[in-house]
Amino acid sequence: MASWGEASESRLIGKRVTRLSGKDKVTGKAKYTFDINEPGMLYGRILRSETAHATVIGIDLSEAEALPGVKAVIPLIEVGNKLRYQGQEIAAVAAETDDIAKDAIRRIHVDLEELPHVVTEDDAMVEGAPQIREDWAGNQSEPNVREDGDINAGFDEAAVEVEATYHTPVQTHVCLETHGHVAKWEDEQNLTVWASTQGVFGVRNDFAQHFELPANQVRVITEHMGGGFGSKFGPGIEGRTAVELARITGKAVKLMLTRKAEHLVAGNRPSMTQQVRAGATSDGRLIAYDMKGYGTGGISSGAGFTGPYVYHVPNSRAERVNVAVNAGNQRAMRAPGHPQGAFAMDSLMDELAEKLGMDPVEFRRINDPNEVRQAQYTLGAQEIGWHRRNTVPGAGTSVKKRGMGVGSGQWGGGGGRGTEARVTINADGTVEAVTGTQDIGTGIRTVIAMIVAEEFGLETTDVRVKVGDSQPGLPSGGSGGSQTTPSVAPVIKTAAAAAKQKLFERIAPLLDAPVGDLRVGTGTIYVVSDRTKTITWKQATGQLGMESISEGGTWEEDLRQNGAAGTQFAEVEIDTQTGAIRVIKIVAVQDCGLAINRLTTESQVNGGVIMGLGQAILEERFMDPVTGRMLNANLEDYKVPGTLEIPEIKSIVFDTHRKVTGVGEPPCIPTPGAIANAVYNAIGVRIRSLPITPDKILDALAEKA
């Protein structure tokens, strides 16, 4: 059975290793798609709708085409078709400079027949609202209903009940690097595209299909990318447009989305509004749960959310519908559906615990079937100093009040088949590992180098890692579902082991020892039965002569495992006069099995917490019901956390087993619930709607007073 070995045997695996690309990134040497400039390259721009709902009556491209410096103008929607949200693509241009492209966009004239729009869930659900999806009566999908046990019997058994409505607004991904591509046709049959993507091979296959090319004649390169969070799996209309403009003009074309377009069309986390009634027995068992909720993913479906979540409820009913509005489509966003559902569930848990007069952690212990989290509750509570919390929420008369809260999350992240990789040992001692995955920012390069270096007794800097390129045709899946490391690591490990075996076979005669007796030391290979027989790595590889050893790997079920449990504790301080909320500390206890690189794992936890913090206290898409437009499609009014909003984050990588589990998504799940519960503990009023802003806090305090 394949195994990662014991911790005591590992020289690198499980240790803290500095990200290999870190220096390139902070010095600006790392090249992102945005940084790619090809000789004679043109700049692409897309004209987008400022109208939320309209029929296109006419498009006049002639004035744009006549502008000097414009090389191509193409329509992206047919006359007679409908525009269904602000930001939808109408036409595109390619021009010699970005300024000319912008000018050209303004010279495209579009005749529209405006149609009534709805941009908020509540407006869309009103009787008589304009029908904006023909297949959804009343703008609502068929309800998705899940039932378990008997909720009536459950409520009969309940000693306490809570009924509440929880809401989370639409959140956008805010990738630091906007979506975009640089497309270049090498000739009529060979296409190269630099893409800011989290799925190199998915994008390659999309282009191959769309432009009717053999897949191996499309090369997609993503050396570095500035965040995807689930929004960058495919090329999107903008990617195909860049390639089409390049095809028409015969020149390379760069087309990056503007920040505004990024907010409007590059995906979002759907909203959630849920009415829930839940009951618990007098001894603290969650016994009944009845929830009805909705969310919007814009004009598309996909607005699901979890519930009941994490905690065991024997009797439950959950009904969810999607609501269509005239706004850009949702896309997967870091743990889709989970942070919304977790915020509601963890708020509900605290409300029930209070009715029972129970400690919120104790109440969770009773109802959480997950053994890992049971241990995490103890560790997290100890780390935050849970005993210091307000025993009476909102107690005291000071202006600034502190409180603590807890939240939980659960994720899969077990990886899967489909990655091919090669590990090569050259005669000069150099080592190369190649696979078609991509570094979405989590540090897979370093993880690959660590695995290979561990196997060969080398340092991570000795291993040349090539990822983010669809050539030489070693496929790997998209970086989603927290699947990258658990999918890639086993294949790299087995490839390296196979290459090592081949090398051992070559040098065993030289060392006059059976192959099975050879071991790697640190930069050496020795015979385990006679340690005087030792040669350096370079002496060993020197035996290869003109040949290299190059081996592929296989996916090994036993090297990875599904299931990542997490718990977070938050401490907040509220200024009861201004409503200002300051998150002081987050303790994030996160299990991900074997953390190959502890340092980058902690970084992923930090990143998740920061994203959860943004959702908890800052982020919200505002739609204007009158104009149908997004009011804060920028980074001035759509606020993400700055460095000074980020609290002390105690990121605890919670060791469980020695198998790899992905951790990209789960750390953002428990944060909003933990913060919301901490706010309640501080001021004794509950905010059931994210983000928790100063005005909501003051309103709630005023209502209580």
Next chain:
Amino acid sequence: MKGFEFFEPTTLAEASRLFAQEHAQLLAGGTDLVIGMKALTETPQSVISLQKIPGLDGITTEGDGISIGAMTKVREVELSADIQNHHTALAEGASEIGSIQIRNLATIGGNIAHASPAADTVAGLLVADAQVDIASADGERSVAIDELFTGPGQTVLAPGEIITRFRLPSPASGSHYIKHKIREVMDLAFIGVAAAVNLDNGTITDARIGLAAVAPTPIRATEAENLLRGNELTAELLQQAGEAAAAAASPISDLRCSAEHRKEMVDVLTRRTLQEAVARA
């Protein structure tokens, strides 16, 4: 950005003549104008840089007073020991603008001439009782800072008139500025409140309160000031001053919060600002 003509005059008279033309804009630090031009909310036909005109920048002391050239970088205002010591509220306001990189470009003249009700230096200038020197091809004049603004983005400046200098008379003995915002840095003021006080044996001999982002123009809370003058700062007086300042505010509701919330904040922040200004006096 739309095409435009760019001028770099070397005298105020020349700059004024150019600026008197239609669709002309002055370029100081460019931190507002250039963003507006990129977003096409500003489409000037001519842009007149003030960079090459000598004598428009620098901070000098004139007796008890301080003179700040309009082209002085906000960062210099923030770091000036004279301003930090004598007009603390203004230094604090300057320190709240954007990032250090932005403050190294932005000028105090631009921050004021842009006439945003939320400008971070304006409350500090209001409580410093600043005089604004204005030049044009026709000559010079001076107006009090609280008479400069007529509306959002609007001032009493006539076509061709250019702000050259802010003159701050003898300082109050203590001042303070609080910017109420969602994010710690890189955020616009919800509300800005500055207070400056003179104390004589615990009695407030003079008090000035400046409010930003709570009315179409930056304003002085004169009712509140009148309540304070001649009195000691008791808890009761503090409450009355806060309420009077809130009554002077006429804020808007927007996507971030309601007008009522803003008024409540004016009350709270006026009290806090005053307390700190008195503590420093």
